[in-house]
Amino acid sequence: DIQMTQSPASLSASLGETVTIECRASEDIYNGLAWYQQKPGKSPQLLIYNANSLHTGVPSRFSGSGSGTQYSLKINSLQSEDVASYFCQQYYNYPLTFGSGTKLEIK
């Protein structure tokens, strides 16, 4: 299985700041990477696919980048509604695997 190592586990930032979440795959996943946002009590929502493609309806302050084994999610101009947990997922190979998540809070 491809292991996805996500960091940091938690993050506290101020409104308007820019935050970055990292995800490292145990092998090259050739941009087969998605990012999800999960708010408390809700199901995960797709933000980014193919490492850097913004899903329909997702605000442009979210962006994804990376290649090979290293990927990142950046949130510009942090808003209060961005408080959530964020997960990466690789789909280059089965079984599909997820990162352990990053919990984002507002300072």
Next chain:
Amino acid sequence: QVSLKESGPGILQPFQTLSLTCSFSGFSLGTSNMGVGWIRQTSGKGLEYLATIWWDDDKYFNPSLNSRLTVSKDTSNNQACLKITSVDTADTGTYYCTHSSYGGFFAYWGQGTLVTVSS
């Protein structure tokens, strides 16, 4: 508009079989390249991919649970089912069904159903 909703027993005892149903709309498992995936979220393992059933009845199971999983579909009623045999407390968590395509990521999720395994 794609929509999915899971239903299940809520609580069951160790060694029982968990049966979950996913009722969906906005797509058909009779259409090429469509699938329904199952993912769970537990305190022990976080988000864990379980299985997918495809439009042509092809199936993929996570090898870590392979022998315990069964998936099926009812195309005419827009439903898919997941069964997990011999559950234990480690199977406690929220179970989601998702719309799946060969892209491998999940644009649509159900609201999730909480399953508790307890004696």
